[in-house]
Amino acid sequence: MADSVYEGMFILDAGRFGRDPEGVAGQIPKMIEGAGGEILVSRLWEERRLAYQIKGHRKGAYWLTYFRLPGTKLPEIQRKCRLSDSILRTLVLKVDPRIVDTLVENAKAGHSAK
Numbered sequence: 001m002a003d004s005v006y007e008g009m010f011i012l013d014a015g016r017f018g019r020d021p022e023g024v025a026g027q028i029p030k031m032i033e034g035a036g037g038e039i040l041v042s043r044l045w046e047e048r049r050l051a052y053q054i055k056g057h058r059k060g061a062y063w064l065t066y067f068r069l070p071g072t073k074l075p076e077i078q079r080k081c082r083l084s085d086s087i088l089r090t091l092v093l094k095v096d097p098r099i100v101d102t103l104v105e106n107a108k109a110g111h112s113a114k
Contacts, residue, residue, distance in 0.1 A: 003037075003069055004068070004094050005066060005067070006067055006092050007064070007092070007095050007103065008028070008064070008066075009045070009062060009064055009065075009090070010028055010062070010063040010065065010089075011050075011054065011061070011063075011089040012060060012086055013085070013087075013088055014047055014060050014061045015059075016085075021044075024061075027084060027087070028042060028063060028065055029065075031077055035073040037068060037069035037070075037077075038069075039065065039067050040100075040104050041065070041104050042063070042065040042066075043065075044061060044062070044063060045062040047060070047061045047062070054088045060088055060089075064107055066104050077092070078092065
């Protein structure tokens with residue numbers, strides 16, 4: 001079965017991210033690559049106030065990642081995200097193969113992928 005491309009939005013604990021950006025954000029590629037995935041692009045999208053508190057936090061660092069991964073490994077990634085103290089929330093969407101290149105290029109250029 002061919003690997004699928006996914007868009008992951010990870011809301012990180014802004015306090016921990018501020019103190020150790022490489023360490024906190026570095027968990028994401030480590031999890032994905034550890035599950036046999038490949039990072040296409042991974043970057044900070046923005047830091048902002050949350051609409052409501054998540055686990056007692058009012059601010060979050062939004063981390064955008066596009067990655068290639070076998071679909072059978074996705075539950076493993078989602079479980080590790082739920083267990084992480086630094087990752088407050090995640091949203092992972094499967095990307096339509098026809099628009100993968102456009103989304104990845106926009107993310108590399110620093111534009112929001114909309």
